[in-house]
Amino acid sequence: MLLLGCCWVNAAERPPNFIIIFADDLGYGDISCYSPKGVNTPHIDALAAEGFRSTDFFVPANVCSPSRAALLTGRYPMRCGMPVARTEAPGSKYKDYGFAPDEITIPELLGTAGYRSLMVGKWHLGLEVEGSHPIDAGFDEHLGIPSNYSKPRGPNYNTLYRGKQVEKKNAACEELTQRYTDEVVEFIERQKDDPFFIYVSHHIVHSPLLPSKDFVGTSRKGKYGDFIKELDHSTGRIMKAVRDAGLDADTLVVFTSDNGPTRVGSTGGLNGGKYCTMEGGHRVPGIFRWPGKIPPNQVSDVTLTSMDLLPLFCELAGVEPPSDRKIDGKQILPILMGNETETPHKVLYYYNGTNLQAVREGNWKLHLPRTTKDQPFWSKKPDKTKGFVTLREPRLFHLKNDLGEKHNVADENPTIMQRLQARAKEAVAELGDVRVTGSDQRKINLVDPQER
Numbered sequence: 001m002l003l004l005g006c007c008w009v010n011a012a013e014r015p016p017n018f019i020i021i022f023a024d025d026l027g028y029g030d031i032s033c034y035s036p037k038g039v040n041t042p043h044i045d046a047l048a049a050e051g052f053r054s055t056d057f058f059v060p061a062n063v064c065s066p067s068r069a070a071l072l073t074g075r076y077p078m079r080c081g082m083p084v085a086r087t088e089a090p091g092s093k094y095k096d097y098g099f100a101p102d103e104i105t106i107p108e109l110l111g112t113a114g115y116r117s118l119m120v121g122k123w124h125l126g127l128e129v130e131g132s133h134p135i136d137a138g139f140d141e142h143l144g145i146p147s148n149y150s151k152p153r154g155p156n157y158n159t160l161y162r163g164k165q166v167e168k169k170n171a172a173c174e175e176l177t178q179r180y181t182d183e184v185v186e187f188i189e190r191q192k193d194d195p196f197f198i199y200v201s202h203h204i205v206h207s208p209l210l211p212s213k214d215f216v217g218t219s220r221k222g223k224y225g226d227f228i229k230e231l232d233h234s235t236g237r238i239m240k241a242v243r244d245a246g247l248d249a250d251t252l253v254v255f256t257s258d259n260g261p262t263r264v265g266s267t268g269g270l271n272g273g274k275y276c277t278m279e280g281g282h283r284v285p286g287i288f289r290w291p292g293k294i295p296p297n298q299v300s301d302v303t304l305t306s307m308d309l310l311p312l313f314c315e316l317a318g319v320e321p322p323s324d325r326k327i328d329g330k331q332i333l334p335i336l337m338g339n340e341t342e343t344p345h346k347v348l349y350y351y352n353g354t355n356l357q358a359v360r361e362g363n364w365k366l367h368l369p370r371t372t373k374d375q376p377f378w379s380k381k382p383d384k385t386k387g388f389v390t391l392r393e394p395r396l397f398h399l400k401n402d403l404g405e406k407h408n409v410a411d412e413n414p415t416i417m418q419r420l421q422a423r424a425k426e427a428v429a430e431l432g433d434v435r436v437t438g439s440d441q442r443k444i445n446l447v448d449p450q451e452r
Contacts, residue, residue, distance in 0.1 A: 015113065015317045016290065017251040018106075019184075019198045019242070020309065021235055022071070024064065024122060024206040027261030028283055029268020030228060038266065039219050039228040043236035047255055047289045052298040052336050057286025058305045058348055059259055060328075062275055063378060064148070065124045066351075067258040067306070068201070072105045072137065074310030074321070074329035076349060078431040081442030082125065084353045084376055098126020100442060101136055104322045106310050108138030110197050113317045116140050118187045120180040121201035122147065128156065135163055139199070143183045149173045149203055149210075173210040176203055181234045185241040192245040197313070200238070204231040205265065224264045249292045252316065256306060257284040271405045275378045276387025277350040277357040277367070278405055294336050303343035308332045326440055349427045352376060355434045357388075359424045363400040364413075366420035367391060374434050394421070 029035035033045040033053060061067040065085035066077030077083040081100045107117035119139040126132030127146035134142040143162050147153045160171040160179070171179075184198055209223040211230045219225030235255065242251050260273045260281040272278025286304060288294055307329035314321045321327050330344035350358035353376030358367045370391050388395075396410040396417055410417055432438030 014250065015115075015195050016293075017196050017198075017242075017247060018110070018115075018313050018316075019200065019238065019251060019253045020071070021200045021202070021238065021253065021255045022068075022121075023202050023204060023231060023255075023257040023285075025259065025261055025265065025274055026205055026228070026231070026257035026285065027265035027267050027273065028270055028280065028285060029266035030205070030261060031232075031285060033287075034285055035266065035268040038268070039221055039225045039232075041228065041232040041235075043232045043239065044255060044285075044287070047235070047239070047253060047287045050291060050296045051253075051287060051289030051294045052300060054286035054288075054304050055299060055301045056303045057256060057284055058282055058303060058345075059257070059284055060282070060305065060307060060349070060351070062259045062277060062281035062352060064122070064206075064258055068123075068125055069099060069103075070328075071258075071306045071309060072107075072199075073103050074106075074307045074327045075103075075325070076307070076328050076351070076431055078351060078354065078438065078441050079326060079328065081444045083351060083444070085124065085378075097444070098129030098132030099137060101131035103137075104325070105138045106313055107140070107197055107199070109310070109314055109319050109321070110195075110317055111138055111140070113195070113319050115195045115197050115317065116191055117197040117199070118142070118184065119199045119201065120144055120183050121176075121199075122203050122206075123201065124148065127161070128154075133164060141187065143167065143180065144201070145171070145176070145203070148206060149176070149208060173203065173208060174212045177230050177234050178212060181237050184238055188238075188241045188245050188247070192247055195317070200234075202231060202234070204228070204234075205261075207262070209264075252288065252290040252293075252313075254309060255285065255287040255289075260284060270403060272387040275352075277352050278387045279365075279399070279403065281387065282350060288336050290336075295338050298336075298338055300335065300341075302335050302341055303345050303348070304332055304335065305329065305345060305348070312336075347423050347427075349431065351431075353378075353434075354432065356424060356427055356431070359420050359427065360399075361420060361423060363398050364416050364420060365397045365399055365405065366417065366424065367395045367397070367405075368424055369394055396420070 031041040032038045033048040059067050060070045063085040066082050069082035073080045117139045118141045119134045121144045124147040160168040205227045211226040215226045215230040218229045267280035270280035272280035311329045334340035348360040355374040395408040397405045430438045432441035
């Protein structure tokens with residue numbers, strides 16, 4: 001017998017299945033279980049009511065690619081070599097920028113315990129870069145599109161791939177969510193007798209806002225809201241497939257988002273959004289559901305991160321996490337079980353591209369000075385961010401009293417300032433910064449000088 005948190009799991013029993021539902025650009029306040037002003041999302045709300053809803057779920061990047069890399073590896077993007085989001089298409093100056101083949105991922109680790117894995121949706125980690133494909137990263141099956149559904153992403157931006165083969169050219173954005181959901185439902189039915197891992201990497205609610213015709217006009221928030229309704233419907237279909245397969249008590253489902261929303265979305269009162277290091281860019285929905293193991297109706301402000309999924313899944317599957325590299329994710333099962341109320345994350349680092357911009361310790365968050373030369377390209381576009389593009393002096397906020405990060409209390413807390421500034425120096429030394437290579441930072445071939 002193996003003790004996991006407060007529950008005993010017989011070693012002879014099959015380990016749980018894992019499903020990650022990963023929304024794209026979904027804000028903290030976009031769904032109804034997080035905000036009364038959010039779009040009505042009954043299926044996602046049911047996940048929260050039947051499990052654990054985090055009100056302090058941190059993703060270590062404010063854009064797509066680095067957030068995905070961190071989730072799959074349990075490591076900060078600077079550590080695993082994916083700190084920025086770039087066009088990886090043939091002919092691009094970033095054509096060689098992709099996910100490092102020797103990074104160890106969740107599906108690779110679970111594969112050693114007999115799991116079969118499926119990835120559907122948006123990869124955005126270098127699908128066409130040698131060694132960076134989902135199949136190379138440990139997934140047994142894959143159906144999806146290389147990156148954003150956007151012409152600047154290259155000639156295959158709307159090419160649907162099955163594994164490394166073209167499934168369909170010129171796939172319509174409106175058909176993608178149903179195609180992905182159909183694939184997941186079929187996989188669950190086919191794989192129900194053996195353990196599996198599914199990574200559902202949605203294009204919803206990233207632009208272009210093109211919900212399928214059945215969802216147009218179903219919300220009160222235009223096509224953005226309609227897109228969220230389609231996301232909720234897909235979640236409901238996946239959960240029905242789990243129940244129909246008799247796997248409800250054997251499946252841990254995680255719902256979250258890659259980063260905060262663009263200006264059309266809602267942060268639920270947090271400052272900032274996508275492209276910046278205010279809380280609105282890094283704090284997203286985080287829901288965990290596992291009937292009979294994770295108690296229902298839990299709402300927790302204990303700080304968790306997307307990087308915690310790798311060690312969590314390894315623990316439950318009986319797999320040893322990698323010991324030859326630093327894993328930034330922590331063990332969180334006792335928290336999900338309701339047995340522990342202290343976060344394992346003593347410090348969190350907020351990077352914008354390769355620039356360390358903020359450090360958090362408990363409720364204290366220090367924003368560091370920065371100039372326009374420090375910023376990745378996305379922070380320089382007009383109307384893209386509400387955060388600090390430039391900052392001459394450091395600013396300190398106490399998030400419990402000031403979640404909107406509006407009241408600088410640096411002058412009143414010199415000791416806290418000194419401690420967090422020391423933490424920032426430690427982070428730069430280890431993980432790097434603009435023009436600084438850290439002691440445990442994967443070297444990457446970036447083109448723009450301000451990102452080296």
